[in-house]
Every structure is written in structure tokens, then in C-alpha cells.
Amino acid sequence: MKTLASFLCGSWQPGHGDATILVNPATEAPLAQVHAEGYDLAGAVAFARRDGAAALAALTFAQRGELLAAFAKAIADAREELITLAIANGGNTRGDAKFDIDGASGTLSYYADLAKMLGNTHFLPDYAPVQVGRTARLVGQHVYATKPGVAVLINAFNFPAWGLAEKAATALLAGMPIIGKPATATCLVTHRVVELAAPVLPAGVLQLLCGSARSLPDLLDGRDVLAFTGSSDTAATLRSHAAVTTRGLRLCAEADSVNAAVLAPDVEVGGETWGLFLADVARDMTQKTGQKCTAIRRVLVPHDRLREVCDALGERLAAVVVGDPAHEGVRMGPVATKTQQRDVLTGIARLAESTQPVFGEAGAVTPQHVPAGKGYFVGAVLRVAPRAADCAAMHANEVFGPVATVAGYDGEAHEAAALVGRGGGSLVTSMYSDDRAWVRGYVQHGAAHNGRLYMGSEKMAAQSPGPGTALPQLLHGGPGRAGGGQELGGLRGLTTYMQCVALQGDATVIKALLEGEGAV
Numbered sequence: 001m002k003t004l005a006s007f008l009c010g011s012w013q014p015g016h017g018d019a020t021i022l023v024n025p026a027t028e029a030p031l032a033q034v035h036a037e038g039y040d041l042a043g044a045v046a047f048a049r050r051d052g053a054a055a056l057a058a059l060t061f062a063q064r065g066e067l068l069a070a071f072a073k074a075i076a077d078a079r080e081e082l083i084t085l086a087i088a089n090g091g092n093t094r095g096d097a098k099f100d101i102d103g104a105s106g107t108l109s110y111y112a113d114l115a116k117m118l119g120n121t122h123f124l125p126d127y128a129p130v131q132v133g134r135t136a137r138l139v140g141q142h143v144y145a146t147k148p149g150v151a152v153l154i155n156a157f158n159f160p161a162w163g164l165a166e167k168a169a170t171a172l173l174a175g176m177p178i179i180g181k182p183a184t185a186t187c188l189v190t191h192r193v194v195e196l197a198a199p200v201l202p203a204g205v206l207q208l209l210c211g212s213a214r215s216l217p218d219l220l221d222g223r224d225v226l227a228f229t230g231s232s233d234t235a236a237t238l239r240s241h242a243a244v245t246t247r248g249l250r251l252c253a254e255a256d257s258v259n260a261a262v263l264a265p266d267v268e269v270g271g272e273t274w275g276l277f278l279a280d281v282a283r284d285m286t287q288k289t290g291q292k293c294t295a296i297r298r299v300l301v302p303h304d305r306l307r308e309v310c311d312a313l314g315e316r317l318a319a320v321v322v323g324d325p326a327h328e329g330v331r332m333g334p335v336a337t338k339t340q341q342r343d344v345l346t347g348i349a350r351l352a353e354s355t356q357p358v359f360g361e362a363g364a365v366t367p368q369h370v371p372a373g374k375g376y377f378v379g380a381v382l383r384v385a386p387r388a389a390d391c392a393a394m395h396a397n398e399v400f401g402p403v404a405t406v407a408g409y410d411g412e413a414h415e416a417a418a419l420v421g422r423g424g425g426s427l428v429t430s431m432y433s434d435d436r437a438w439v440r441g442y443v444q445h446g447a448a449h450n451g452r453l454y455m456g457s458e459k460m461a462a463q464s465p466g467p468g469t470a471l472p473q474l475l476h477g478g479p480g481r482a483g484g485g486q487e488l489g490g491l492r493g494l495t496t497y498m499q500c501v502a503l504q505g506d507a508t509v510i511k512a513l514l515e516g517e518g519a520v
């Protein structure tokens with residue numbers, strides 16, 4: 001069986017010791033193996049801090065952008081091959097796989113374009129200079145400067161290409177070399193992406209660890225960044241690590257999120273906004289088999305719309321063909337792992353204690369084109385609770401699969417915002433309304449519970465990608481339970497990998513520095 005090696009210290013290291021077998025989650029056929037141990041992690045960290053950092057420091061933003069463009073091209077040129085791998089190892093439909101692979105190349109290309117705009121400079125200005133002396137000669141200017149260490153990028157299993165690319169785009173443009181660490185179960189795609197991209201990047205700039213990262217934080221300190229996406233439990237473990245608590249390692253965590261969709265009382269059944277709302281909820285429940293951090297888990301609707309919403313969503317879910325995504329016509333594949341399947345079924349059981357069934361049942365699914373008894377399948381499950389205010393379980397549990405709960409509220413924007421807040425901090429909330437006063441009320445009361453607010457309405461419906469798509473232009477990351485991290489968001493995303501410094505001095509010297517003259 002193929003062993004997926006790690007790309008560390010400039011060579012491919014196969015590792016040794018216990019092996020995890022990567023499988024096709026639709027058929028359980030083995031695909032490759034990964035060893036947990038036997039990698040020179042100390043060497044990799046030193047190689048990045050020395051060779052990788054020096055290579056990037058010698059380049060301006062614009063030149064780093066050329067590297068990102070080459071990285072994006074390496075992925076785009078192998079698009080079909082990567083889609084095939086994602087279908088096999090991730091349980092992705094072709095559409096799911098494109099979302100991941102095109103999202104990866106698209107995000108890198110977006111940052112390559114931003115780099116052109118930054119030009120031949122090294123520092124990112126933070127607002128305009130301010131006069132701090134008697135005359136305008138003496139000014140203060142905040143700038144962002146590259147952090148001197150390595151950026152370790154740990155990702156979850158659901159986006160093996162985009163997960164690496166969205167972090168890599170900002171880290172590399174900021175000037176930090178990276179060590180990517182994908183979730184082991186689905187790392188086939190990431191492994192291939194690095195095989196393709198490493199030859200177009202300078203030595204030490206891009207390394208890959210397929211294997212355990214549990215001892216990696218021991219090697220990190222205040223020079224470095226650890227950008228993590230995954231469960232709240234792992235985020236909590238990393239947050240309490242001595243590298244963070246005593247050595248000043250910067251941790252950017254993206255964790256769980258019980259995202260909500262809120263239907264306002266003005267939305268008419270059968271109208272554009274109604275259609276957008278239903279399409280967004282049904283897509284988010286089934287795209288990537290509900291394994292999207294941004295997927296809608298809670299659906300809040302005015303009490304008098306509960307029945308109509310449940311009926312309409314049930315109808316849409318009934319049309320989704322579940323099975324082996326390698327076959328045409330299948331619209332939803334399995335979840336990624338057996339553990340994931342068990343967790344989703346446990347989550348449904350927890351919701352079932354305080355909700356009623358609308359569509360689907362835990363474990364009741366007959367997947368198409370799959371050998372009997374094989375695969376980690378869970379059909380879509382929609383539950384309903386009469387009052388969102390009385391259903392603690394829907395606000396507390398992130399069921400990371402094709403599962404959502406519809407519940408009633410009284411139609412007031414401030415009540416909806418308070419209910420969404422019971423999720424403890426979300427990546428994204430989508431609201432659906434054509435009533436500007438209602439929208440204003442929601443944003444005033446609810447904005448700070450979220451990283452992003454998606455305002456669904458008649459006027460934007462035709463061009464909306466839906467709330468589940470994280471765009472490179474906009475912030476990805478939410479407060480509280482969602483981890484508190486900040487990724488993407490255009491240039492804002494670079495600041496995770498840079499240090500804010502106040503420069504205080506002669507205005508002309510500072511201006512020249514920012515224009516790139518005399519840059520290091």
C-alpha cells in the first residue's frame with residue numbers, strides 16, 4: 001500500500017511506527033497509509049525559520065504574490081486529478097470536490113492579485129500616520145511586519161485543499177514559511193497538492209507533516225504562529241499548551257460553530273427571498289454531507305411559518321440521492337470517517353431528546369451503488385422544536401453532518417439575535433428579510449455574536465453564493481465558541497502572521513519605508 005510521506009527539511013520522509021489506513025468512506029476500500037511517528041520535526045522547524053524565512057524576506061509582497069500565483073496554477077493544472085482523489089478519500093461528490101479544489105486555487109489567486117496591489121514593499125501600513133511632534137516632521141505610523149518564525153497550519157478533515165490554501169495564502173504573502181498539517185484521515189489530497197506545489201516554491205517555504213502534530217507545539221515559541229482549525233476540544237488543548245501560555249506562541253483557532261439561518265416575518269411564501277432561504281438551508285445541510293464549519297445547523301422561523309418551512313425543506317431533502325459519489329446522479333456522499341459517522345449519530349440522538357422528526361432518521365439510509373453494509377453513510381435529518389427558546393440542545397450541539405433543527409420564534413429581530421447568541425459565538429448567521437427596519441434591528445442586536453452576517457434578500461438572491469461559502473475577501477472566523485480566530489478578509493488576513501509595530505520618527509523616512517525605498 002502507498003505510504004504518504006511527509007515533506008520536511010527538503011526531502012520526503014516516510015515515518016515509521018503505527019500506521020493509519022486512509023480509506024474510501026463510501027466503500028471502505030483502503031487507499032494509502034500514514035505513519036504517526038518518525039519525522040524530524042525539530043529539523044523542520046529550524047529549516048523553516050532559517051531557509052524558508054530568509055527566502056521570503058528577500059521578496060517583496062509583489063514577488064511573494066508571484067509564488068502564490070504559481071501555487072494556484074499547480075493546483076488548477078491538476079484539477080481533475082485532485083477532484084478524483086477528493087471523491088475517493090473524502091466522500092465528496094464532484095460538486096463538493098470542486099468546492100474544495102477550486103476554492104483552494106481561487107483563494108491563492110485572489111491573494112496573488114492583492115500582492116500586485118501592494119507592490120514592491122515589505123510592510124503593511126495600519127491607517128495613516130499621525131503627528132506626534134511639534135511639527136508634522138515627527139510622526140507615528142503603525143505598520144505590520146513579518147513575524148520571524150514558522151507558521152504551523154493544522155487543519156480539519158473536511159477541506160484538505162482549501163484548508164491548506166486559505167491559510168497558506170495569507171501566511172506566505174505575509175512572509176512566513178509554513179508547515180502544513182492536514183487531518184490524517186483525508187490527507188491524500190493535501191499530500192498531492194504539496195507534491196505539486198513544493199517544486200515551484202523556494203526551499204523551506206512549504207513543508208508538510210502527514211502524521212501526528214501532538215509534539216509540534218513543544219518546538220514553537222513567540223516567534224511563531226499556530227493556525228488551527230478543528231474541534232473545540234483540540235483548540236482547548238492547544239490553548240493551554242505551555243507554548244501559548246508561557247512562551248507567547250500566537251494561536252489562531254477556528255473551532256465549532258452552531259450557525260443559524262433566521263427567516264424574518266415579512267418574507268412571503270413562494271417569493272424570491274423565500275426561495276433563497278430554502279435553497280441555502282437545503283444546500284448547507286447536504287453539501288459536503290453537512291461537514292462544513294459554516295453550515296446552517298439552526299433554522300429560526302416565525303411560529304406561524306413552522307409547518308410550511310418544514311414541508312418545503314422536507315420536499316427538497318427527499319430529492320437528494322445518497323450513495324457512492326463516484327457515481328453520476330448521487331447528490332450526497334458519506335461522512336468522512338467511521339468516527340465521524342458515530343459522532344453524527346450520537347448528535348442526532350441528543351437532538352432527538354427535545355425535538356420532533358421532520359425528515360430522515362438516524363442511520364435510516366440506503367445508499368445507492370454501495371456494497372451492502374459498507375460506507376459511513378448518514379442520511380439527511382431535519383428535526384423541529386416548537387420554540388427555539390425552550391430547546392437548549394439545538395443551541396448547544398454542533399452535529400457535524402447533514403443535520404439541522406427548525407424552531408419557532410416570535411418574529412422580533414432582537415429575540416432572534418438573542419437566540420442565535422445562545423450558540424456561544426458563530427462563524428456565520430444568515431438572515432432573510434426584505435424589511436430594512438427588521439434587518440437593522442437584527443444587525444444592531446446580533447452582529448457581535450458572529451464573524452459574518454449574510455443578509456439574504458430579494459435583490460441579492462440571483463447572485464448569492466449562499467452563507468456556507470467562505471470568501472477570501474471577507475473575514476472567516478467567529479467569536480467565543482467558534483474559536484476567536486480571524487482568517488482571510490483580504491489584507492486583514494495577513495495580520496495573523498505579522499507583528500504590529502509603532503514606528504516613531506521622521507515622516508519622510510517612514511514614508512520611504514512604506515513605499516519600499518530602502519526596504520530590507
Ligand code: NAP
Pocket residue numbers: 154155156157158181182183184185211212213214215229230231232233234235237254255256257292293398400427482483
Ligand atoms: P480535530 O479532531 O480537532 O482535528 C483537527 C486537526 O487537529 C487534525 O489535523 C488533527 O490531526 C489535529 N490534532 C488533533 N489533536 C491534536 C493535538 N493534540 N495537537 C495538534 N494537532 C492535533 O477536529 P476534526 O474532528 O478533524 O474536525 C471537525 C471539527 O472541526 C468540527 O467541530 C468543525 O466544527 C471544526 N471545523 C471548524 C472550521 C472553522 O473554520 N471554524 C472549519 C472546519 C472544521 P489528526 O487528524 O492527525 O488527529
